[in-house]
Amino acid sequence: MILTVNRLKKAYGALEAVNEISFELKSGEILGLLGPNGSGKTTTIQMLLGTLTPTSGSIFYFGKDFVTTRSEALQHVSFASTYTSLPFILTVEENLNFFGRLYGIKNGIERAKSLLERFGIYDKRHERVSSLSAGQVTRLMLVKAFFTEPKVVLLDEPTASLDPDVSRDVCNFLLEQRKERGLSILFTSHKMEEVALCCDRVIVLKQGQIIADDLPKNLAKSTSLHRLSLTIVDGMKRTQSLATAAGIRFEVDNRVILFSLEERKIPPFLHQLMQHDISYVNIRIIEPTLEDYFIKIAEQS
Amino acid sequence: MNFDRSIGIFYRYLYTMRKGLHHLSDLFYWPIVEILLWGLTSFWIQAQNFQVSNLPLILMTGLIFWQICWRGSVDISVCLLQEFWQRNLVNLFSTPLKVSEWIGGVLMLSSCKLLFTIGFISFAIWLLYALNVFTVGWAFIPFAATLLIFGWSIGFLASSAIIYWGHGVEMFAWMIGGLFAPFSAVFYPVSALPMWAQNISWCLPTTYIFEGMRIILHQGIFPKSYFFASLGLDIVFLSASICLFQLMFEKSRKKGLARLE
Numbered sequence: 001m002i003l004t005v006n007r008l009k010k011a012y013g014a015l016e017a018v019n020e021i022s023f024e025l026k027s028g029e030i031l032g033l034l035g036p037n038g039s040g041k042t043t044t045i046q047m048l049l050g051t052l053t054p055t056s057g058s059i060f061y062f063g064k065d066f067v068t069t070r071s072e073a074l075q076h077v078s079f080a081s082t083y084t085s086l087p088f089i090l091t092v093e094e095n096l097n098f099f100g101r102l103y104g105i106k107n108g109i110e111r112a113k114s115l116l117e118r119f120g121i122y123d124k125r126h127e128r129v130s131s132l133s134a135g136q137v138t139r140l141m142l143v144k145a146f147f148t149e150p151k152v153v154l155l156d157e158p159t160a161s162l163d164p165d166v167s168r169d170v171c172n173f174l175l176e177q178r179k180e181r182g183l184s185i186l187f188t189s190h191k192m193e194e195v196a197l198c199c200d201r202v203i204v205l206k207q208g209q210i211i212a213d214d215l216p217k218n219l220a221k222s223t224s225l226h227r228l229s230l231t232i233v234d235g236m237k238r239t240q241s242l243a244t245a246a247g248i249r250f251e252v253d254n255r256v257i258l259f260s261l262e263e264r265k266i267p268p269f270l271h272q273l274m275q276h277d278i279s280y281v282n283i284r285i286i287e288p289t290l291e292d293y294f295i296k297i298a299e300q301s
Numbered sequence: 302m303n304f305d306r307s308i309g310i311f312y313r314y315l316y317t318m319r320k321g322l323h324h325l326s327d328l329f330y331w332p333i334v335e336i337l338l339w340g341l342t343s344f345w346i347q348a349q350n351f352q353v354s355n356l357p358l359i360l361m362t363g364l365i366f367w368q369i370c371w372r373g374s375v376d377i378s379v380c381l382l383q384e385f386w387q388r389n390l391v392n393l394f395s396t397p398l399k400v401s402e403w404i405g406g407v408l409m410l411s412s413c414k415l416l417f418t419i420g421f422i423s424f425a426i427w428l429l430y431a432l433n434v435f436t437v438g439w440a441f442i443p444f445a446a447t448l449l450i451f452g453w454s455i456g457f458l459a460s461s462a463i464i465y466w467g468h469g470v471e472m473f474a475w476m477i478g479g480l481f482a483p484f485s486a487v488f489y490p491v492s493a494l495p496m497w498a499q500n501i502s503w504c505l506p507t508t509y510i511f512e513g514m515r516i517i518l519h520q521g522i523f524p525k526s527y528f529f530a531s532l533g534l535d536i537v538f539l540s541a542s543i544c545l546f547q548l549m550f551e552k553s554r555k556k557g558l559a560r561l562e
Binding site for chain 1: 303305306308309310312313316317320383387388389390391392393394395396397398399551554555556557558559562
């Protein structure tokens with residue numbers, strides 16, 4: 001096992017930011033850490049990096065206790081986050097040379113060349129980080145995280161400031177890295193589409209506790225609510241009355257009505273509409289997504 | 302302890318130092334301002350026929366020696382503050398870097414900067430006033446080393462507060478050094494101080510250094526007992542301040558380094 005977390009806890013007085021969570025990260029696995037704001041994701045990552053001391057519990061990297069082998073373990077662990085920066089007064093090259101040294105790499109810029117090219121920022125290597133756009137800084141952070149050839153990468157919302165197309169490219173990059181080098185990745189994100197695309201498994205945190213640990217598609221299914229969209233030609237009022245009577249939630253936008261209901265209830269409900277001579281066109285059934293699941297738990301908290 | 306990582310830290314701050322004139326002001330601008338101010342003042346005092354021999358040399362040597370101490374102190378704290386200002390603290394300490402390696406890196410940089418500053422100041426004093434601050438001879442080297450070590454102690458003391466309380470106390474980086482100056486007998490002998498201040502004064506390594514420096518200038522002999530007293534106190538102060546810094550760093554880690562950015 002690459003990473004084992006046992007009953008990890010962080011309390012600030014009476015506030016329990018992370019409450020005895022346990023999980024494992026397998027070799028070559030991409031694990032998503034999800035949860036609403038304040039659920040303990042960043043606190044967990046900080047503890048895994050050793051920049052925050054846990055109140056109790058244990059962390060094992062490569063089977064060794066992180067407390068006693070911190071420096072040795074971090075030689076194979078790297079990190080990128082939207083919430084930190086790089087020394088912005090230094091150039092891209094200086095940053096990579098300096099960070100490289102911390103991992104025993106003498107010429108960081110040479111080692112990082114292919115990654116800088118991959119992310120389209122090699123020509124910026126002589127520029128100060130302060131002159132780069134937010135997206136370019138995020139990509140540089142990713143280069144910093146990967147050029148040391150780690151075995152584990154911890155990413156805290158790495159794509160938060162990126163455009164959707166670049167975000168997707170980052171996702172593809174993570175999948176490539178996993179395939180080529182078999183590295184393990186733990187990452188947090190608020191972009192559910194990205195999590196569904198990249199992650200093999202997802203852990204959901206809520207108020208510092210793990211409330212789910214499953215495949216992304218299973219989590220999505222667990223919401224059970226599908227969406228049924230119909231364009232009503234005749235009988236809008238009757239449709240709304242039938243939905244209300246059946247306890248089905250709906251939203252109306254002009255002639256289009258969108259129902260939220262369990263998958264098994266869709267056929268009988270459509271049959272009921274037919275029995276009441278309600279005519280409709282453009283029938284569309286939307287499967288629940290991870291985003292629906294996320295919204296549900298966020299609303300509950 | 303990995304020497305390569307300390308070299309990495311050395312480069313990190315060296316790169317920063319090379320960026321822009323404001324980063325070089327500590328090396329050139331402030332020393333020149335002080336040399337002009339104190340140099341001209343001491344020559345004016347000398348012209349008033351006070352019965353103090355070598356007054357300009359005493360003041361200039363005091364000045365350059367105090368610069369060593371102050372520089373050593375500020376260098377340590379400002380290196381730490383750079384990580385706060387550039388939101389790099391979490392990035393830095395989420396690498397294999399150990400606190401001791403960071404300390405090694407900043408001490409290396411501080412030593413190099415100091416050699417450069419001493420060379421520059423000495424040349425400027427010689428050029429402007431035709432005074433040779435190396436009149437104290439080879440004794441200058443051990444005394445400068447002990448002063449630098451005390452400067453580092455002050456730097457780690459200030460950094461201990463900064464790493465724990467964060468931005469709110471960053472002025473400590475420049476303030477704490479000044480607190481020791483009046484008791485260190487930089488420009489006047491310890492005997493000029495009231496008795497309560499003398500008691501404090503003899504607990505500081507800097508006092509022995511400045512007193513020793515004046516003995517060399519007046520009598521031309523190297524005061525070994527003063528040197529060893531300052532070295533002994535230096536070892537106590539530096540060990541205690543590094544231990545305090547490591548302790549406060551661990552306490553800060555309990556609260557989370559991310560809160561400091």
